[in-house]
Amino acid sequence: MKKTNKNNNHKFLSKNYIKGAISGALALTILCSGVGVAAYSAGADNTAQALGVQTESTVEAVKKASTTKEALKKLSKNETVYVIADANGAAKKIIVSDWLKGVDTKGKVKDVSNLKDVKNVKGDETYTVNEDNAYEWAANGDDIYYQGTGTTELPVKLKLSYKLNGKTVSADEIAGKSGKVTIRIDYENTQKEKVKINGKTEEVNVPFLMLSGMILDDDNFKNVEVSNGKAINDGTRTIVAGFALPGMQDSLDIDKDEMEIPDYVEITADTTDFELSTTMTVAMNDIFNDVDFSKVDDKVDELKDSLDELEDAAEQLVDGSSQLYDGIGTLLDKSGTLIEGIDKLYDGAEQVNSGAKKLDSGADGLSSGAKTLDDGASKLKNGASQLDSGASQLDSGLATLAGGASQVDNGAASLSSYVATLAGGLGKLSSNSATLNGGAEQVFNTLLSTADTQIAAAGLTADxxxxxxxxxxxxxxxxxxxxxxxxxxxxxxxxxxxxxxxxxxxxxxxxxxxxxxxxxxxxxxxxxxxxxxxxxxxxxxxxxxxxxxxxxxxxxxxxxxxxxxxxxxxxxxxxxxxxxxxxxxxxxxxxxxxxxxxxxxxxxxxGRKSLQALKTQLDSYNTFYQGVLSYTAGVDQANEGAQQILAGTYTLKDGTGSLVSGAGQLKNGSSSLKSGTSELKSGTSTLKDGTSSLKSGVKTLKNGTSSLSDGTKSLFEGVGTLKDGSAALVDGVKQLNDGAMTLSKGMKKFKEEGIDSIVDAANGDVKDIIDRFKAVQKASKKYNNYSGISDDMNGKVDFIYKTDSIEKK
Incomplete structure (x- = not known):
């Protein structure tokens, strides 16, 4: 297949493809984040107290949310790692809650763990440690919930830094200060896996989606802005949420000039008496695990097949337009010879006519005129032959053009079908937006009603x-x-x-x-x-x-x-x-x-601590709720754009249909022209034969001058008519030549800058990005635990970071 130089179009295509994939992954993550919030601990009360989160009645919710067909296949281990960090993000303590679920045996359950101070937090099941330092739990058919202290290095490290009026300051120095503040959270992803990409072994980062949030009081913060996220103000406080994908830039091998994937979150604001209660960060590595790339491969293959057809059709269009231009050029070049022959034919006919009238003055003039007539007829024959050749080339070029136009029309139809499938999928997602928003709001209202009951039971009065x-x-x-x-x-x-x-x-x-x-x-x-x-x-x-x-x-x-x-x-x-x-x-x-x-x-x-814990829980769900609203709004907007693109493909299909029809009409016209030039060529041959006979016969003709005079007069009148129409023929050929040149140049530009660029991008960047996404997904599936896991277990791990507050003295 013919290739052309790439231009910025393929960058645009790859960039948008990446954004679309990441946006889809993030939408999936936001939907799943509710489970992560609910599972702050599968029964670890003291962990919840350390983080300031209420966890009553969450175990059942986690059970329901996590019961999938895959989970029921065999024993699985869900792990939640709580990182208690200082105000700079450095870990001070790591508390790990593990849930062994899907236990279907009355015997012992073997588990691998490197935690310290392990204790059962939701039952009275006991354990022993064998010679391989593996834990054996006397499960008796029940799920096991235990907790311990982690000592293993974290896969993602946090670093919080602060600037006041452009100057870097420490957490202690900024407390109680006022001015323009910048809070930056950097994430360092140190977890790597070796995978194969296009037959080569490469090292990629395990994909961790980092969701960080904080709540800023309006008394202390104004004009809050956040990179890679959103700031929501309710009139008294600003809820800040931001995301990052550390290490993803290198894993996908994307040039930052084309697209920059964030590995930090930065918040800026105007602060008065700076105070920061805390920051919360959730880290999840399973954002790509449920993406079915086989369907993406099928669509890419369909797209490539359609683009191959489109490129072949474009090549035929270019070849046809070039042949058309060449044929008309030849016709234009030879039209001068044709005109010259017609002029000579006219002069000769005039002399013959004159000579016939003056036969009595001598046969010499007749002989000379007959010779001139014969020369003109010879040139006319040559010109007609070349005209016929040019018409044949024109007809062939238009046949190629018609075939190419038909293939372009087929490619446009395939593209329209593909876009219709995409628009249909987005339409289904968009149709569920109201249900998703309503469900999230209903859960929120249930939580608020439960909070009203708890406040009243405590003897407090509130709205x-x-x-x-x-x-x-x-x-x-x-x-x-x-x-x-x-x-x-x-x-x-x-x-x-x-x-x-x-x-x-x-x-x-x-x-x-x-x-x-x-x-x-x-x-x-x-x-x-x-x-x-x-x-x-x-x-x-x-x-x-x-x-x-x-x-x-x-x-x-x-x-x-x-x-x-x-x-x-x-x-x-x-x-x-x-x-x-x-x-x-x-x-x-x-x-x-x-x-x-x-x-x-x-x-x-x-009572105050209980209220603070209650508010933290509601704030966490509110962050999730606002994320759902943002997600559904994005889906609705994407659906609207897809419908507009679909309408554009229909317009394109109509245009290609018109192109096919026009090319067919042009081909029919060229066939008629070819037929006419063939007849002209045949007629000029007959004429040449006649003038030759005339030239040889003039020498012997001495009698019948009257008949000869009548014949030469008719010949002279016919040649005059031919001469009068020759100028119009040349003008028409010139106009046809100009149009053919414009068509040929336009088709070359369309193929090089349009079709070839799209094909190059589809065969290069898109395929490479998908292969790397697959590799990242494979690395993600490999990393399924923090503290250790048995070979016969499924695993899932999430990380929750909480930083110390900064209070003015």
């Missing part, structure tokens, strides 16, 4: 949660239960209780204070009366009858007078209030009251 308001409502509840607010609430509640209790004894306290004051006033009166004794001594003396009634009356009157004075009453009131405040303070500082205050604070803290 009914909706998709739009759940974030602000839960954030308000969490803020109301902050340590500072909880401390104030518990203290004020205790203070109110203690104050009420002490105030209830105010009369008793006043009586005691009044007795103390009376005693002091009595001693002052005794001193003024010259009785050197205390109040107690005075009371004892009165009781012993040592004080006269007159003195007692004087003392009593003096004491009563002073006790009733405003100064003494004010002192009593003041001392009473002081005693009350002292008792309140003493009680507030007592161990019992302080314990009650701390118990209240602890209860509020527990």
């Amino acid at each position: 009914k949660l909706t998709i739009k308001n759940y974030d602000s409502v839960l954030e308000g509840l969490i803020s109301s239960l902050s340590d500072e607010n909880a401390q104030k609430l518990a203290y004020n509640t205790a203070l109110e209780t203690v104050t009420a209790t002490v105030n209830s004894q105010k009369d008793v306290i006043r009586t005691a204070v009044e007795a103390t004051v009376r005693k002091s006033v009595t001693e002052q009166v005794l001193v003024a009366a010259g009785l050197g004794m205390t109040a107690d001594q005075y009371d004892a003396a009165v009781a012993a009858g040592q004080v006269s009634e007159e003195v007692q009356a004087q003392v009593s009157t003096a004491v009563s007078t002073q006790m009733s004075s405003s100064a003494v009453q004010t002192a009593i009131d003041s001392n009473t209030e002081a005693q009350i405040q002292s008792l309140i303070e003493t009680n507030m500082n007592s161990e019992e009251v302080q314990s009650q205050i701390q118990a209240g604070v602890a209860k509020a803290q527990a």
